[in-house]
Amino acid sequence: MLEISPVGTIHSQWGEGPVWWQGALFFVDIEGHRVHRFDPATGDQRTWDVGQRVGTVVPRESGGLVIAGDHGLFFLDEESGQLTAIADPEPGLADNRFNDGKCAPDGRFFAGTISLTKKLGTARLYRLDPDLSLHEAFGPVTNSNGLAWSADGKILFYIDTPRKEVLAFDYQDGHLSNIRSVISTAHLEASPDGMTIDERGNLWIAFCHGACVICFDPQSGEELQRVELPCLETTACAFGGPDLADLYVTTGVHKSVVEEDAGRLFVIRGLGVKGVPAYAFGG
Ligand code: CA
Numbered sequence: 001m002l003e004i005s006p007v008g009t010i011h012s013q014w015g016e017g018p019v020w021w022q023g024a025l026f027f028v029d030i031e032g033h034r035v036h037r038f039d040p041a042t043g044d045q046r047t048w049d050v051g052q053r054v055g056t057v058v059p060r061e062s063g064g065l066v067i068a069g070d071h072g073l074f075f076l077d078e079e080s081g082q083l084t085a086i087a088d089p090e091p092g093l094a095d096n097r098f099n100d101g102k103c104a105p106d107g108r109f110f111a112g113t114i115s116l117t118k119k120l121g122t123a124r125l126y127r128l129d130p131d132l133s134l135h136e137a138f139g140p141v142t143n144s145n146g147l148a149w150s151a152d153g154k155i156l157f158y159i160d161t162p163r164k165e166v167l168a169f170d171y172q173d174g175h176l177s178n179i180r181s182v183i184s185t186a187h188l189e190a191s192p193d194g195m196t197i198d199e200r201g202n203l204w205i206a207f208c209h210g211a212c213v214i215c216f217d218p219q220s221g222e223e224l225q226r227v228e229l230p231c232l233e234t235t236a237c238a239f240g241g242p243d244l245a246d247l248y249v250t251t252g253v254h255k256s257v258v259e260e261d262a263g264r265l266f267v268i269r270g271l272g273v274k275g276v277p278a279y280a281f282g283g
Contacts, residue, residue: 033052138158
């Protein structure tokens with residue numbers, strides 16, 4: 001029996017980018033310019049105002065966080081809240097900002113940009129190496145979104161939202177090759193957004209404007225399971241909890257439809273499947 005409920009008291013304008021790390025769920029509120037940390041065991045919540053739209057947050061192996069937002073990539077000190085700039089690859093593109101990101105099993109941080117004016121092919125997926133050098137990993141894209149690595153770290157699954165499909169690449173030492181399409185979501189009106197992978201190797205995708213997360217088998221491309229949520233803007237998902245058996249889902253506020261719990265963090269319990277641990281940035 002599935003249990004689907006909002007947790008915590010945070011109401012985001014546009015929640016996104018959940019990642020489970022050391023007993024807590026970190027996520028962002030893109031339009032609220034905030035990074036949040038929620039500890040479900042204690043109910044403790046912490047918030048950092050980062051002063052810009054922030055698309056993603058990831059943990060750093062040596063402590064602290066890395067974020068990516070309007071003005072590039074930054075370290076975020078959890079104690080002081082201070083930001084330290086790392087790199088900004090698109091300073092001349094005022095209509096672009098960083099969107100979803102995730103760390104690879106080898107400690108590299110991947111984050112992509114989005115064209116806010118939906119200008120096709122003006123965004124990119126970038127890779128930040130532990131030596132703090134920034135590289136273009138893939139492009140052009142338009143709305144760089146969900147990322148997930150296979151458990152052996154050899155395949156990267158990737159969503160560029162307007163393409164309405166999941167791409168797969170062979171992954172080695174930061175490099176992407178052998179691009180192919182493994183899942184089509186073209187039959188759905190909603191947009192594929194954030195993504196995570198479970199221990200069986202299946203992909204869980206949150207569908208923006210779709211009020212659902214859907215599990216797909218990347219081998220066959222088939223839909224395996226659909227879980228509906230009471231908010232249209234289901235944006236991203238990540239497994240968390242003590243056994244990685246709970247699926248956390250971030251949501252946003254729809255531009256016109258009023259929904260009581262829009263923007264809250266949800267948890268889905270009772271799926272009977274576990275996630276795989278997140279990775280941290282190695283630099
Ligand atoms: Ca997203």
